[in-house]
Amino acid sequence: MILKEACVADFEALKTAVDSGANRIELNSNLAEGGTTPAIGTAKMAVDYCHSKNVKVIAMIRPRGGNFVYSKNELDVMKEDINFLSSINVDGFALGVISENHELDFNSIDFLTKNIKNKELVFHMAFDEIDRKHHKKAMEQLNNLRFNRILSHGTPYSGNLDIDYLREMISMSNNTLEILPGGGINSHNVNQICNLIGSQQAHGTHIV
Template sequence: MPLILEFCAENCTYLKQAIQAGVDRIELCDNLAVGGTTPSYGVIKQAANLSASSGVELSVIIRPRGGDFCYNEQELTIMQMDIEQAIKLGATGIVFGCLGSDNRIDEQACRSLMRDCSGIDFTFHMAFDQINIGNKFEALDQIIELGFDRLLLHGNNPEKSVIENAEEINRYIDYVSGQLEIMVGGGITAANLKEVKQAVNTNIFHGTKIVKF
């Protein structure tokens, strides 16, 4: 399988350098200090223009605030409008994740946000890491059934590295058996990528330092 590198970009900073360094996809966000929130329309448009001219995919994170992933009706309305605008501005993919107050996947919220978005690539983001480990396999079934293309995760223990979480991650990869792409992120850099590849049975990697430039 070919190696796929996704660069996590805060606004348009370093976007051109990352593309020149050979990334395959951009995840565009704002406010990485809280794990990423929805970027402005102007940032999305500029990133979309640059990505399109370079043949690089552009996924936009849709998250109205930091904190948990349990959204009220007003926040879901905001997210729906942001998804519509991101697609109009040229995004090829959308990244989001919705959980209920019990930290299980909110299927109704996810379906409402994915409605009328044919041809768009969807990633369920690291909200998955907040799900109780005993409910993870059920969550994988739900993510597949909902129609997501991939899942971004770090592993259940945020204090450990991806390599230390590799046994857990590989169980999920085996379980989905090709029905869902598994992308790993969190502390992955160009310097440790080779070691991570040897530990985790995927070919898709995500990070702010995934390439050197």
């Protein structure tokens, strides 16, 4: 069975997705900007509803749209968001920080995650902005930081899905990290795409 992660930005969309068979939720605000940290009230209601249905909630940690290079103040905001969302029992966090030269910003990610316990960690599509020549090293670093998976198009070009490279990423990860494909995957093509990639999970705004 394919695990279907629905990307949503409000409670009504979340409820519809869960009631339609979503197995996991990525909770955001501002999907038009690529997804940002969810509102407090939405997050609390999401956790309560999803946990009553045995569905996990992964909260986006992203203070704004745009690039994934963050200032010290922005990192402090992200840390506070993580602390609050941990207190209301979200199941995990989707986040990503890269450097100006398109490598993983290990120190910033360590700052954000070092005190997180018993939560899933997902490096979101900021990974697609990392130069491919650094992907294997980035995967090793993320594994050392206790990340569970990487959400990826397999390409830096938004809206596209590079099936061949996603297969390569699964091989490159050597079973240390899950590769979660996302980008143009919907309820009509999810099974076909997952079969082509060799994935048992998929992510999308219309996944159910």
